[in-house]
Amino acid sequence: MNNINVLRNTILLVEDNPVDVDLTLRAFKFNKLTNPIEVARDGHEVMSWIKNYKKGEPLPVVILLDLKLPKYSGLEVLKAIKSNTILKSIPVVVLTTSSEDDDIGEAYQLGVNSYIVKPVDFLKFIEVVRQIELYWSVLNKTSIH
Incomplete structure (x- = not known):
């Protein structure tokens, strides 16, 4: 069953670790x-979506994707997204x-737009989230007007 409910201007966070979900949501707040x-708490949920x-259904404005997911890896999810017209x-x-060169290289081969290694420090993580939000919600242009 598809549990993902994308509304207009939604950010889709794909993360299985409850601590990282909480940390990300707190940083956004x-x-x-x-x-x-x-x-989405695992790769299967996204693959179902x-x-x-x-x-015609709304699309997320950006997907924040963890690589180390149960059921389907983040790289498998990325490949499915970038293969869909x-x-x-x-x-x-x-x-x-993951800061492994193989993961970074494969992610870019599959069409990822950006690859960010999560900082361990919460204040640095807050800054990363601020930059993500600033870039993808304000600076990035998604269509020609």
Whole structure:
């Protein structure tokens, strides 16, 4: 069953670790982020959403994707998103603890828009979230007007 409910201007956070979900949500709240945030807790949830997506439904403005997920890896999810003719336009930011060259290289090969290694320090993490929100919600242009 598809549990993901994307509304207009939603940020989709794909993260299985409850502590990291809480940390990310607190960092967004601290930065006064106004976008709704939808959380997918494993790769299967996102794959189900991809499979059941119907043209015309709202798309997330950005997907924050952890790589180390149960059921389907973040790289498998990324490949499915970037292989879909409609969903491939969604910016995907890998936000993970992995700084392995193989993960970084494969993510970019699959079409990731940005790769960020999660800082351990909360204040640094708040700054990372602020930069993500600033770039993807304010600075990035998604269409020509």
